[in-house]
Amino acid sequence: MKILVCISNVPDTTSKINFTDDHKSFVSAGVQYIINPYDELALTRALEITEKDGGSVTVINVGDASTDATIRKALAIGATDAVRINAAPRDAYFVAKQIAQYAKQHAFDLILTGRESIDYNGGQVASMVAELLDMPSVTNIKLLQLENGVATMEREIEGGKELLTCPLPLVGSATEGIAEPRIPNMRGIMSARTKPLAVVDAVDVALLTEVIGYDKPKTRSNVNLIAAEDVAKLVTLLHTEAKVI
Amino acid sequence: MSVLVYVENTAGKIKKSALESISYSYALATQQNVKLTAIVFGNTDTATLGNYGVSEVLHVTDNAYQTFNAAAYASSIAEAAKKINATIVVVSNSFSGKGLAPRIAVKLECGFVDGAISLPKTENGFVVRKGAFSGKAFADVSILSPVKIIALNPNSFPVTEQAVTATVTAFTPTTNANDFKIVVKDTIKASDKISLPEAELVVSAGRGLKGPENWGMVEELATLLGAATACSKPVSDAHWRPHSEHVGQTGIAVSPNLYIAIGISGAIQHLAGVSSSKTIVVINKDPEAPFFKAADYGIVGDAFEVVPKLIEAVKAFKASNA
Ligand SMILES: Cc1cc2nc3c(=O)[nH]c(=O)nc-3n(C[C@H](O)[C@H](O)[C@H](O)COP(=O)(O)OP(=O)(O)OC[C@H]3O[C@@H](n4cnc5c(N)ncnc54)[C@H](O)[C@@H]3O)c2cc1C
Ligand SMILES: Nc1ncnc2c1ncn2[C@@H]1O[C@H](COP(=O)(O)O)[C@@H](O)[C@H]1O
Numbered sequence: 001m002k003i004l005v006c007i008s009n010v011p012d013t014t015s016k017i018n019f020t021d022d023h024k025s026f027v028s029a030g031v032q033y034i035i036n037p038y039d040e041l042a043l044t045r046a047l048e049i050t051e052k053d054g055g056s057v058t059v060i061n062v063g064d065a066s067t068d069a070t071i072r073k074a075l076a077i078g079a080t081d082a083v084r085i086n087a088a089p090r091d092a093y094f095v096a097k098q099i100a101q102y103a104k105q106h107a108f109d110l111i112l113t114g115r116e117s118i119d120y121n122g123g124q125v126a127s128m129v130a131e132l133l134d135m136p137s138v139t140n141i142k143l144l145q146l147e148n149g150v151a152t153m154e155r156e157i158e159g160g161k162e163l164l165t166c167p168l169p170l171v172g173s174a175t176e177g178i179a180e181p182r183i184p185n186m187r188g189i190m191s192a193r194t195k196p197l198a199v200v201d202a203v204d205v206a207l208l209t210e211v212i213g214y215d216k217p218k219t220r221s222n223v224n225l226i227a228a229e230d231v232a233k234l235v236t237l238l239h240t241e242a243k244v245i
Numbered sequence: 246m247s248v249l250v251y252v253e254n255t256a257g258k259i260k261k262s263a264l265e266s267i268s269y270s271y272a273l274a275t276q277q278n279v280k281l282t283a284i285v286f287g288n289t290d291t292a293t294l295g296n297y298g299v300s301e302v303l304h305v306t307d308n309a310y311q312t313f314n315a316a317a318y319a320s321s322i323a324e325a326a327k328k329i330n331a332t333i334v335v336v337s338n339s340f341s342g343k344g345l346a347p348r349i350a351v352k353l354e355c356g357f358v359d360g361a362i363s364l365p366k367t368e369n370g371f372v373v374r375k376g377a378f379s380g381k382a383f384a385d386v387s388i389l390s391p392v393k394i395i396a397l398n399p400n401s402f403p404v405t406e407q408a409v410t411a412t413v414t415a416f417t418p419t420t421n422a423n424d425f426k427i428v429v430k431d432t433i434k435a436s437d438k439i440s441l442p443e444a445e446l447v448v449s450a451g452r453g454l455k456g457p458e459n460w461g462m463v464e465e466l467a468t469l470l471g472a473a474t475a476c477s478k479p480v481s482d483a484h485w486r487p488h489s490e491h492v493g494q495t496g497i498a499v500s501p502n503l504y505i506a507i508g509i510s511g512a513i514q515h516l517a518g519v520s521s522s523k524t525i526v527v528i529n530k531d532p533e534a535p536f537f538k539a540a541d542y543g544i545v546g547d548a549f550e551v552v553p554k555l556i557e558a559v560k561a562f563k564a565s566n567a
Contacts, residue, residue: 013494013514017381037495092357093350118379118494122359127315127347136426137315139344142488156489157340158255158442160434166427176481176488176496206390208356212372213385217520223527223537228546232558234526237542239562242524244446244503245470 001055001146002106003046006099006113006125007074008036008089009067013118023213026119035070038114040077040181042174045144046112047078047182053146055109056080060102062095064088068197075192076184082195087202090210092120096128097205103133109168110151115140115175123173130171138164142177247301248274249331251322252285252294253341259290262337262399262443264297269402270335271298272364277332284325284416286318287311295411297404301329303416310418312429313341319348321418326353331392338396339442346396356388362401362500379494380517399443400500441490444473447501447522449492451477451515453508453529453548457485462552463507469559475499477509493518508548511536528552 011017012032019026035043046057059074061067062085071082085098103111111130116123123139130137142161143154151170154177155162184192226234238245250270253263267283274281282301283294287310291302303325310317322345326334334349336342338360350357358373362383366372370387373395377384441447448467454460460474467474474490481491492499494517504522508529509515516539519525527540530547537543544551 011378013379013517017378019382092347096347096351119377120384121375121377121379121498123343124347124350124357124359127344128351130316131319131348131351134423136423137344137348138427139315140340155340157432157434159438159440159489160432161489162429163431163433164427164429176491206354208350208354208388208390209358210387210389211377211384212387214377215383215385216381217383220525220539220541223540223543225537225543225545228544228551228554231544231551231554232561234542234544234555235558235562238503238524238526239566242503242541244524245559245562 001050001053001110002108003050003055003057004103004106004108004111005039005043005046005057005059005079006111007039007043007059007061007070008114008117009033009061009063009070010036010117010119013037017216019214019216023215026214033070035073036114036117037181038116038174041176041179042112042114043074043077043079044179044182045174046110048179049146058083060085060099062087062089062098062202071197072192073184075195075197076188077182078188080195082197084197084199085202086199090207092122092124092128093208094205096125096132098202099125100129100132101203102200103129110146111169111171113173115173126171126173133171135169135171136166138166138170138172140175141172142175144172144178246279247282247329247331248277248279248333248335249322249326249329250281250283250299251334251336251342252283252289253337253339254285254287254289257288257290259293260337261404262339264404265399265402266335266337266397267294267297267299268405269364269397271405271407273333273335274298276364276367279332282329282331284322291411291413295409296406298407298409299411300409302411302413304413305416305418307417309420309425314424314427315341315344315348316424316427319345319352320421320424323349323352324418325416326392334392334394336394336396338398342396346394350394353392353394355390355392355394357394357396358386358388359396360398361395362398376498376521378517380498380520398500400445439471439473441473441475441492441499442497444499444501446470446472446503447475447499448472448505448507449475449477449509450480450507451509452479460486462556466505466552466556466559469556469563477515506536507552509536510534511539
């Protein structure tokens, strides 16, 4: 079993999000970077599968040298080896093209991504990689079992879930439920330093989208506090002032 | 030239989020001065589409396309888009829409913006606004390719009626066997529940409720208001509630008209997923809870006293407005 897990390097969830004065770029000074939480779930499930059935888990990241610390963390959690496609990610299509290009040369049985990255929130990469490789794709997988080359999955849908099966190879995106994240142990951290991290050149890709600016939502000015004895007033205000009921 | 909208349905019924996408697409078609074509799969009530500005309906009736299949639907939509020379393709940013739009984008080699929250600005190219950093920011994304694809976020565009005459044409996509590898064994839906990502009203509760046995009043308030229920992450991590109810940065991002937070502290990761709600009400016994800084209305008090009173007050309100 050969599994490829795509990991994105994202600001820690507690980060304050700030942009440069011209609104063009994210201010990364002072920000701690982590493995995207959903990608960590995908990685954990991949490790559980290979620990049981044998095989390898390769992690891939499209990024510049600044993401190496995050890649090492994935190796410390247990990935066999890692690949970094050496380019700043430009959009999901760019990232997917790089991953598909690499996957074409290595015949993976299963390619996993996270449901979405918590910075761009695109949720696009898995389906794009699948399309580029002409493979089936399943998004928002909350349960994944492999047996005799067939994947059995639960996928999240509006107000419920779908049970599916699909022969491998397959591309999927992971969401909560698929696994519980693992904390790397000392041995993992030590061995991560010597595990292979290949750096590969990026292929040229036409630019299809470009973020031209960022903005922050308006902050709420002042909360209207209503006395606990006076809930009826809240209901009235929701009707007459907020007009939401 | 035309705008092509994919119309999602559940059991033949056109979803509200799909009506929003159609209304959005009609506004787009008007902006671009082209006509609006819809593509529908399976047993769908095509007759109503004309009420929302659709002038042409492509109807896929082939049995193989009765249930959602990301690869097969994407192939069909891309084929239809080429056939009618569509310049913009619109889908809903739902679980299904998100599963197929990236595939269409690759097939048409066109730029895709997911989770759009407004009509594009066209003075300077074609710029679509979407949420980013899990609700902590917005990104303005310029689509550079001639053909464009947009996935519209639920609750971002009003359903608008616009009566036109719609012609319905059968559309038979070229079938590619590779698109049919996935088999759906079963679909399990809590059909009596309002779907959280699309809900207009949401009642949410956190660890302040102490245990799963106390969710009765949350359910009751939600049912009374016609709201969906949600929860904070520790609540679903502890399996008090299903993961599908978890909202926030690492859960579902919601943007309802009303979000009521009960016994939730208002951690940055929670706020990220709910701050684009139009109105926020916070009920918490701690006056220092950070959530009050992000709220429009607040009640400082014990949830076990306030929520039952709120239920009574809503009942009284409904009785007097009936
Ligand atoms: C990587 C990461 C991602 C995360 N993602 C998310 C996410 O997506 N969504 C999310 O929600 N969290 C997320 N979290 C967790 C987040 O940091 C908080 O821990 C969590 O939101 C707290 O949940 P809570 O408010 O229910 O519980 P608590 O913080 O324990 O707050 C309980 C609140 O209830 C109040 N309370 C207690 N008793 C009563 C009573 N009787 N009546 C009224 N009020 C009462 C208390 O005053 C308190 O404010 C994430 C954390 C990490 C590290
Ligand atoms: N730069 C990247 N390198 C590797 N994988 C990525 C990268 N960006 C996104 N991904 C993967 O694609 C998923 C969805 O990302 P996105 O489409 O940005 O929401 C993430 O959860 C990752 O698994």
